[in-house]
Structure formats: structure tokens, C-alpha cells
Amino acid sequence: MATPLLRLALAGASLLLSTAAHAVPDVYPTPGMEAPVSSFVATSSGQVVAYYTGAIGGLTNLVGLRLNGVDGPVGLSNQASAYGDSLVLGNVSAGDTLVFFIAIDGGTERYYSDPSLNTDAFNHAWAAAYAGDADxxxxxxxxxxxxxxxxxxxYFDHSFVYQITAVPEPASWALLLGGAAALAARRRSR
Incomplete structure (x- = not known):
């Protein structure tokens, strides 16, 4: 039978573990002031993946990525996505400039992380490093x-974390598929 002190320690440890598993990113520290402009450059080649982290504005917003002057697919609705939902925004090469945007009510009105592309010339995006969590x-x-x-x-109407993940080379895919085929053949022969 656990002592009251041991039960208290276990409850405290459980609480710490449960809060660490879902640590929401920081919110904008100076509301009411325009955020400083941030630029984003791909540090590696691969897929840009966005993970929804929250915030709900009154409008329905979808997130997207502009690469080489072309807006890509949109998704991760701020009204319907769950924390940690993800969307592949496109493939990039190291050194590419990344311009994120939100599509307002799923339409053509968009605000970009590059203020020079916005009709109001306002900086609609704020960025900060995020250490990550379980989701x-x-x-x-x-x-x-x-x-x-x-x-x-x-800056609390739509929030996501982006990461660039490596895309396996064709030779890696061939090796992976060959290994899976060999395992399947081995199981059939038994």
C-alpha cells in the first residue's frame, strides 16, 4: 500500500508528464503592436510540413506556402483542425525562400508572411522557435x-509549426520495398 507522500509524489509526476506532452507554442508577447518582419529560408531540401497548433479567429483560415511565386495547396482550417494535424505544403530545396500565407474563408483574399505581398502592406505573420512536444x-x-x-x-487567428522533412531518394525507396518483399516471401515460404 502506497504512503500518502508516495501517492502525492506519483500524482505530481503524472501531472508534470501530462502537461509536457502537449506544450502549446508561445503566444505573441506584445499584442496591439505590429510584429517584426521575419523571412524564412529552407535550411535543407525536403517536404515542408505544417502542424496545426491552434488559435481561432472569427474567420475561417487555411494555411498555404508560396514557392517561386506560386501559391501551393491550402489546408489546416483554424475552425476544424485538431492540435497536431499536419499538411504537406510542398517540396523545397535548400536555400529556397519560403513565404507562408493564410487564405481567408478559403477564398482569394490572402495575407502573406512577406508584407510586400499584402494589399495593406501590413505584416500579418509572427514567428518564434518551438521546441516541440508529443504531438x-x-x-x-x-x-x-x-x-x-x-x-x-x-497574432492569434491561426497558428502552425513548420518543419522540413527529408524526402527519401529513389534508391532508398527501392531498398525499402525490396526488403519488404523479401520479408513477405520469407513468411510465405514458412
Missing amino acids: VPAGTNIAFEDLAGGGDRN
Whole structure:
């Protein structure tokens, strides 16, 4: 039978472990002020994956990535996504400039992480490093403001962490598939 002190220690450890598993990224520290401009450059080649981290604005926002002047697919609705849901935004090469955006109400009105692309010339994106947790890997957290002119400037209308993951080379895929085929053949022969 556990002593009261041991039960208290186990309860405290359980609480610490449960909160560490889902550590939401920091929120914008100076609401009401326009965020400093951040630029994003791919440090490696691979897939850009976005992981939803929260925030709900009054409008429905979808996140996307502009590469080489072309807007890519959108997804991860701030009204319907769960913490940790992910979306592949596209493939990049090391050195590519990444411009993230939100599509307002799924339409053509968009706000970019590059203010020069926004009709109001306002910086709609705030970025900070994120250490990661059990559901969202370490990466860069980007939070958007979804109203013209910056709205309330709290950068809490749509938030996600992005990470670049390596895309396996064709030879690696061939080796992996060959190994799986060999295992399947071995099981059939038994």
C-alpha cells in the first residue's frame, strides 16, 4: 500500500508528464503592436510540413506556402483542425525562400508572411522557435493575424509549426520495398 507522500509524489509526476506532452507554442508577447518582419529560408531540401497548433479567429483560415511565386495547396482550417494535424505544403530545396500565407474563408483574399505581398502592406505573420512536444515536432511556429490592417494585432487567428522533412531518394525507396518483399516471401515460404 502506497504512503500518502508516495501517492502525492506519483500524482505530481503524472501531472508534470501530462502537461509536457502537449506544450502549446508561445503566444505573441506584445499584442496591439505590429510584429517584426521575419523571412524564412529552407535550411535543407525536403517536404515542408505544417502542424496545426491552434488559435481561432472569427474567420475561417487555411494555411498555404508560396514557392517561386506560386501559391501551393491550402489546408489546416483554424475552425476544424485538431492540435497536431499536419499538411504537406510542398517540396523545397535548400536555400529556397519560403513565404507562408493564410487564405481567408478559403477564398482569394490572402495575407502573406512577406508584407510586400499584402494589399495593406501590413505584416500579418509572427514567428518564434518551438521546441516541440508529443504531438508537434520542433520547428518554427508561425501565427497569423487575419484582418486587414492587422485587426487587433494579437497574432492569434491561426497558428502552425513548420518543419522540413527529408524526402527519401529513389534508391532508398527501392531498398525499402525490396526488403519488404523479401520479408513477405520469407513468411510465405514458412
